[in-house]
Structure formats: structure tokens, C-alpha cells
Amino acid sequence: MPTPRKYATAADRQAAYRRRTTSAQLPTPPAVPGYRRWAVMLQQAHGLLDGVTTEMAQYWDERS
Numbered sequence: 001m002p003t004p005r006k007y008a009t010a011a012d013r014q015a016a017y018r019r020r021t022t023s024a025q026l027p028t029p030p031a032v033p034g035y036r037r038w039a040v041m042l043q044q045a046h047g048l049l050d051g052v053t054t055e056m057a058q059y060w061d062e063r064s
Contacts, residue, residue, distance in 0.1 A: 007013040029040040 007016060027040055027043070029037045029044075031037075
């Protein structure tokens, strides 16, 4: 039995991919080491951790 289609058309699938990738883009850090670069990298790390904790909480709530 084949897997049911998630998207009706290839255009719908591509649009969903674009939404996922644009919402997940993070600012690129400057190339030169220094406080600005580290601040951007810390911002990225905080954003990733927030995303992980949110996803974990949703997963836990769905199964509780």
C-alpha cells in the first residue's frame, strides 16, 4: 500500500519547503572574530535551544 500524499501538487510541496526554510534562517555571523560575531553566534544558539525546548514540550504534551 503506497504512502498517502501529504501535498496535492509539487507546487504545494515546494511552497511548504520554502516556508520551512525561510522561517528557520538565522543571521550569518561576521567573518572576523570578535564581539559582534560571538553575539550573533550566541543569538543563534539561544534560538536553537528555544526551538528545541518548544518542540520537546509539544511532543510531551501530545503524549501526556
